[in-house]
Amino acid sequence: MDTVKEEIIRLVSALKRSGSAAVLRYIDGSGYFTCGCYSHHMEGGGLAKHSLEVYRFMCKHAGDLLPESVVVAALFHDLGKTRASDGRGHGVRSLDILDECGFELKPDERIAIGNHHKMSSDIISCRLRRILLFGDCDSTRRWKQEHGV
16 A cells, blocks of 8 residues: 555645645545555545546556646546535535645646546446447447448
């Protein structure tokens, strides 16, 4: 866990944004490094571990996204899970925390963090629809080849 914490602190510290220091103070005192992530890694420290895994995944698949935006979206998307649910969704609570810290978000980052759960669900449901309609990925590729798509 110490290496996870160290890497996250290093990445956030490198951000050249107003509010970065306040976000670091928040995550250090909020349970971000000690609580589980109820939907991914339930063990202690799972929230930070999950966020770092998302960062690493996004680095491989980010395309033309700005590296700083990858750090922000990946590491901060689940900050809201450090607070009790209020019925609005943890993405919205994540934005509340960042706003309270005075963290400067770009519009696309705000959309990604606030809607990441919905966007992930849409991606997954789209993939499931393709699998249900066309079978596995090989079947999908085969169908496309046969139909010139």
